[in-house]
Amino acid sequence: MTTASRRELLVGSGLAALGATLPGDAIAARPDPLRPDLFIGTGGHGHTYPGPTLPFGMVQLGPDTDNTRWDSCSGYHQGDGSIMGFSHTHLSGTGIGDMLDVLVVPTRGPLELQAGVLGKPDEGYRQRFSEELAEPGYYRVRLESGVLAELTVTERTGLHRYTFPQGPGHLLIDFAHAVVDTWDKGTLVEQASLTLSPDGMLTGSRRVNRWAKGRHIHFAMQLSRRPDRVQFFSEDQSQPAGANTVTGKRLKAALFFDNAGAAPVLVKTGISAVDLAGARQALSTEAPGWTFDATRRTAARTWAQALDCIRVEGGTPAQRTIMASALYHALLSPTLFTDVDGRYVGLDRQVHKAAAGTPAYSTYSLWDTYRALHPLLTLVRPEMAERFARDLVRQTQESPTGPPVWPLQGVETACMIGWHAVSVMAEACAKGIKADYAAAWPQIRRRAFDRDFPDIDSTLGRGFYYDLGFIPADKVWESVSRTQEYAYDDWAMAVLADAAGAREDAATLRKRSLNYRNVISQEVGFARPRFADGSWWTPYDPIQLGHNPEKQRDYTEANGWQATFLNQHDVYGLIELFGGDAAFERKLDALFTAPSTLPRNAPPDISGLVGQYAHGNEPDQHAAYLYAYAGAPWKTQAMVRRLLTEMYKADPDGVIGNDDCGQTSAWFILSSLGFYPVDPVSGVYVFGSPLFDAAELDLGGRKLRIRTTGNGPDAPYIQSVQWNGQPWTRGWISHADLAKGGELVFAMGTRPSRFGAAKADRPPSYGRGPA
Known part of the structure; x- marks a missing residue:
């Protein structure tokens, strides 16, 4: 970026002017649309995130690289080097962290229940990544497990598409994931529950005591393919085989696919602060089918119109x-x-x-x-x-x-x-x-x-x-x-x-x-x-x-x-x-x-x-x-x-x-x-x-x-x-x-x-x- 020195700005430098004078009617031909870079602000202390959302939307889906320090208030910081997973709510640019609800971790290999620490990306379920791309309404990244992760949104739902390599793989739903509260020793998550219904819908509710003390989040999640088996965890303890519901404070669910690479696994999640009915209605109203690409195009058009102001x-x-x-x-x-x-x-x-x-x-x-x-x-x-x-x-x-x-x-x-x-x-x-x-x-x-x-x-x-x-x-x-x-x-x-x-x-x-x-x-x-x-x-x-x-x-x-x-x-x-x-x-x-x-x-x-x-x-x-x-x-x-x-x-x-x-x-x-x-x-x-x-x-x-x-x-x-x-x-x-x-x-x-x-x-x- 071209900048002038402070002295040049305050007293004038006498340098040749670089800006050409526009003819009076030049503006009649509209300037080109603006093209944002969603990674601006994700480094330094900007505290922004690159994941997809809609203008003023309820869902802010995106990657989480850390949840433990001030510079990861949004859940993401450029240069962290590894991704924990993809959660459905984020704050943009704030000086205090919260949200990061309903983390989805697509991966392969042995099941890990802990993310691991930022400085040790080979421990836990966090993964290194490459080929990261962010556009208004769309995010894509390749994880070191070989999974290609793609994200898009409607106002109240997050849509995921995970393309696995051939062979087994799984999704971990970490419902205990949140911004870690290092200065308040109170209970972070309480009144949490997860339930798998006969039609394959996973629902969950929890109360969170981070910054917004006592806020509620409810979600309803559907998958395009039924997993071959599901395992629930409470306080990192496995629940009995065949269990379809679990309650506690630190809840997780693992969804296993014997051949995850047979076809892309699509996930859609509706959220509500009111109740599970609201989350289900978000899904049925805004994401009734499995139209990831069409939803992505709609999100892109919505943003193009919004940015055209x-x-x-x-x-x-x-x-x-x-x-x-x-x-x-x-x-x-x-x-x-x-x-x-x-x-x-x-x-x-x-x-x-x-x-x-x-x-x-x-x-x-x-x-x-x-x-x-x-x-x-x-x-x-x-x-x-x-x-x-x-x-x-x-x-x-x-x-x-x-x-x-x-x-x-x-x-x-x-x-x-x-x-x-x-x-x-x-x-x-x-x-x-x-x-x-x-x-x-x-x-x-x-x-x-x-x-x-x-x-x-x-x-x-x-x-x-x-x-x-x-x-x-x-x-x-x-x-x-x-x-x-x-x-x-x-x-x-x-x-x-x-x-x-x-x-x-x-x-x-x-x-x-x-x-x-x-x-x-x-x-x-x-x-x-x-x-x-x-x-x-x-x-x-x-x-x-x-x-x-x-x-x-x-x-x-x-x-x-x-x-x-x-x-x-x-x-x-x-x-x-x-x-x-x-x-x-x-x-x-x-x-x-x-x-x-x-x-x-x-x-x-x-x-x-x-x-x-x-x-x-x-x-x-x-x-x-x-x-x-x-x-x-x-x-x-x-x-x-x-x-x-x-x-x-x-x-x-x-x-x-x-x-x-x-x-x-x-x-x-x-x-x-x-x-x-x-x-x-x-x-x-x-x-x-x-x-x-x-x-x-x-x-x-x-x-x-x-x-x-x-x-x-x-x-x-x-x-x-x-x-x-x-x-x-x-x-x-x-x-x-x-x-x-x-x-x-x-x-x-x-x-x-x-x-x-x-x-x-x-x-x-x-x-x-x-x-």
Whole structure:
């Protein structure tokens, strides 16, 4: 990938421009479809997986290489060298592991019941592999036993085709397989059962206590050929011959074929979080026959249509591959959670039935995805944005703790801080996406004001927040970040209060959303822990994680540098705290040029450092765009281009940190198009530096065309902009404008310009422009 040096980006290099100017009608011939590389993000700390699924599908089928370490949160890590088997559920890009349900191990030779450890691939049932191929909706690999494994999917079923060499072989169904919980010593799997029915269908149910404590998974599995014999195991003890059911905690079933190579063995598995009837119905409805190749073609067509929402021209081949892969990862979650008949498990742990056309979803990584993924979907998948808004309204009503935090498989994990479902709902509401937001308001209001409303880990310290205007570091952990993020949720809740007609509540929440200022110390110029008596942590060190990092942190996956720029909704207020535009610009410069040192106990999430800016984690992924508010948009443009070209690669280690259910990918997509939602709730996008010569977006029927002139690796600076043929002086554009469709043209250059620098042209924030 071609990249420019930091000096070239910041001051211009005078190199010959490499990007050719497009003629005005060139975009009329649509750019070529994007072709993703599903292995991008499977190395490094990206935590993605290469197995097949459908856009937002329930089943995520794929290979598992490890289930014991942080870098295998998705069950797969490129370079592990051996495969344990193929399970039906995975998480993409998360920083905590779970799922990996219903592992199928096709192999030959003596039966092994244990996978063996990663470093010893000749022990246990794990196998080396070769000839690995991954495409949207299809995965293939050859295992060292000689078995050719192929996988494809429908929304709720996984289809396998195993071609064995001649001679005996077997399938092991490891129903004890899961992400190993090394920090929680509780029982991982309980209430498990396996049953083989007279028609040859294998069914199973279990309860899992990993991240989503107490989630249920049910499956129904059919084979195209009857095995010659079946053997059940409980706690690795063989059950009596002829047994057709087994219960326990660690259950497995071995299906033996005397001549496995006589014909391919096809396996189809339906899953449900509700019950076995739901799993069976998934099979009968979505996979009634044995049409592996037809299902694969359908999955490929589904993905081709989904990925066709964005096409680009220009850039390097690697950048186009990164774009395609980022879009693929941005369409993986949230994941479908309703059975064929509409039933699902709510956050109250009860079974509900969704109305037709309003399915329920799971896997909302909201602390991450409210920032860029959900804003992206409001543009290119508005129908899905509406589904998610309606689903979050419903989940807010059903949840005992109100607006969701990190719901996974019918369980509120309460992971991270804040309750950012309100941001996704408020953004959708502000953008005119229809949902019954007023129906969610009673539960949202309880979270906003009711001291007796049950607190969970993500909402601790609200009483201090109400009374003191901040959360004291000597009372609650991660106090600084909590204060800031609770303030942003106040900002979002104000929009929802207005939608419910609660005008006084809205005014109170908007005023309270300024509480973030109470942890910005003007004395030292940083977000700084303070204590219940009002005093500040001293001596202050912005590199450290807090006042007593050995016991607790005062920031969430950040330090003082990164947390200082966490504010998204009141940028001009933050600028005032720092003494005005010039001082704030200098502070941003210092963020990007400070030594990239971290404390020895810093979490691995703080990665992708440029100075103290950490692109590999979410808290300040908007920070490069803040220059535009201080009248230095050319610095936004230079830094955004640098991040686009340095933080993403077209190889397995191509995502600088966890992809976090598509958030880091969505940052690339939006930024490479030329704009980014610093404050999603505002419905405003700030211009950055478009990477490609041309792009076309399908906005749900309308077309948005983006074109650049004079673009190239050494030309990151916007010289001027046109919108629908007319000059556009603002350094930002609204969602309402973009959603109508039209043509946005950026004239680019090698030198900074004053485009967007005038106060009248700077982005609005907190409902106003700069003072």
